[in-house]
Amino acid sequence: MENTQQFINANKQRFLDELFDLLRIPSVSADPKFKGDVLKAAEFLAEKLKVAGMNNVELMATDGNPIVYGEKIIDASKPTVLVYGHYDVQPADPYELWTSPPFEPEIRDEKIWARGACDDKGQTYMHVKAIEAMIANNELLCNVKVIIEGEEEVGSVNLNPFLEKYKDKLKADVVLISDTSMIANDCPSITVGLRGLSYMEVEVVSSNRDLHSGVYGGAVANPINVLCEMIASLKDENKHITIPGFYNDVRELSADERKGLNSSPFNLEEYKKELKLTEVEGEKGYTTLERTSIRPTVDVNGIWGGYIGEGAKTVLPAKANAKISMRLVPNQNSEKISNLFAEHFKKIAPKSVTVKVTAHHGGEPVITPTDTVAYRAASKAMEKTFGIVPLPGYEGGSIPIVASFESILGLKTILFGFGLDTDALHSPNENYGLFNFYKGIETIPYFYQNYAEMSK
């Protein structure tokens, strides 16, 4: 790996410049107005896979955004790594809260600031450049196939059919994904647990039109008040979720497992300070680390209704809406929970309103095993570049496709993320450390080396 590492070192600025070009493309998959940019990002990555020396590079059509594919088969007897990433990004609004514009990347404080800097353009691009470095130096020791999709931020709705259709083409031995974070730069970790997601949208309607709150207030149900009451009732005074059956399938960790989880370095005062929290809040009986990893949640992601302009308008609105999502843990099932939510939410609605509940995309919670060759190869790679054995980590976010790789392709996944919790994913001022970007590129080749050797 000597030559590969030298190559990486010699091309650091070029790698960064290229990433900046990718970050300048506002490939927001949730918003149809960025459709053209989404495609542009796909084309950009296809071009870079070709430059990296990969073969059979193409944009593979789906019912939505195309999936970028490339492969490099060096020897059929060697193990094959399937790399997954995504080129779409979250919406960047509210724009006014960004210090620098979300699609004009810049370096400040040794960090790259842009929407997608980490999630997942920065992390995906580490793989593209590591592969380029290995191929250029004849040091690629496994076969590699890359798929980069454009709908991860909207639920990867077309990925499962794609995996089904191209089962043979995508044959591999392990999936490698960098779309998670480590505990800290001096405390690397490999994610082994991920929460799932159910994402709902609700509408509460009372009357056929907005009304004057003076004339009708008090007698006609106010859909905002009603929605608030319904949302409030979703948790009890211990912040325990009240949806019947919600916890039925939740895997309770053993005392030892909880002890292990809580031994991760974590400083509550620093956590509060970093986020300017007056106090943390969550389910009674669990620590902050547990609340964000092994316990399910109900969070309102958005709410709107009535008059939200300047000044005062005495309207009794006709309807109110909210986006409400639930983070799930093993062994909850996203569809089951979505159905439980929908059933419960309609049931608790008072007679004075009509309620509509629709489900957005969901994702299944995941636990990846640590007793595999691939995990040991990843662990050893990090040990090599960080000088420390990485811890197994639990994360609160969701990567729904991990479950799909297992069920459709029969493959385990290594969540080989180099981000940090402070990277402000999905928030204004998303960023990614230069340290992390380059450390990822350096570490990835060792994974291939270890995996090839250990698989013998």
Next chain:
Amino acid sequence: MENTQQFINANKQRFLDELFDLLRIPSVSADPKFKGDVLKAAEFLAEKLKVAGMNNVELMATDGNPIVYGEKIIDASKPTVLVYGHYDVQPADPYELWTSPPFEPEIRDEKIWARGACDDKGQTYMHVKAIEAMIANNELLCNVKVIIEGEEEVGSVNLNPFLEKYKDKLKADVVLISDTSMIANDCPSITVGLRGLSYMEVEVVSSNRDLHSGVYGGAVANPINVLCEMIASLKDENKHITIPGFYNDVRELSADERKGLNSSPFNLEEYKKELKLTEVEGEKGYTTLERTSIRPTVDVNGIWGGYIGEGAKTVLPAKANAKISMRLVPNQNSEKISNLFAEHFKKIAPKSVTVKVTAHHGGEPVITPTDTVAYRAASKAMEKTFGIVPLPGYEGGSIPIVASFESILGLKTILFGFGLDTDALHSPNENYGLFNFYKGIETIPYFYQNYAEMSK
């Protein structure tokens, strides 16, 4: 009044055309971008007061929008009527819910459709035209002073200082206002009770930035969930308001008063049908008529927070906001209630959030007496043109300035409104019946005639 009535009849189309010109001016006082239009509406009315034959017409400066003034003093020994109206209108959004554009008035189903058609351009303009008709025919039998303000929809904040400053100039015997509604076109009424208003804006903040709901959800307070919980707690299961001290000053009506109020023609099934309600909802132990007139309320007029665009964004927002107003009844006091609300809302906030509460404009609840010359003059005028003795009516809305006329000028007010509850004030598709517009113009001159005669 023969000539006056003939004059009105002969000029109906012109009166309507002029009102249309006024309705075309988007004089929205809540939104600074309509500042120029607000002034245009004031100038338009000043011009029309001159045309009507009034003297000393001028735009009188305030710290906000000017007040249009005009007077016609026929004889110092005669009683003087002070007419009040307002030329500003509510914001028209959401525009997409209007069948015809809000500032392009049109006639459909014998109704004028436009923002301000009733509230209060249509009702104010009835007075301008009635005065023109009386002056033109030498049948004006009282002195009359007119003030038309441009900030009623934003709390009339500059009216009190104006009344204080021009106490002498505004000297009169009674105030006449058409800014309320009747029970029905075949059941005229004169409003004697009006609810007051406290209008608050609240902000709930948890963290210093929007967060990823996967990474932080469960441990960091979600300000939308918290706001919902706080709002939900403002009423108990009987829809009784829980703010300590809130009901302390509420005037409870006697059994006889309640019986009288409930004897107004009211059909619950028609009410529900007209608004497409599945059910009415309100304080236990009170009828719909009582809930909208003699009982106070808490209504959320607007709420916003998090991601409200298309699709799904898994954000745990930093803050959530709401506009919350309370309708007040005699003898509640707006400032006192605003303070009680603010104190309570801060008190119920969990430690995990910071809460900001600000008060918008308020207004005092009002009861006007029925045992006055002016009330009898108004009642007789309606009896003349409708053929029915009008009922005393209770309304849910607020006209805060009625209390100001009493406290500053020492004058009682006659709420001589010709609108209907179905006019969609403050809503999309505001409208005003042609019947009501013309009936108002016809009826007003009889008030002057009766008042002059009865005051002798």
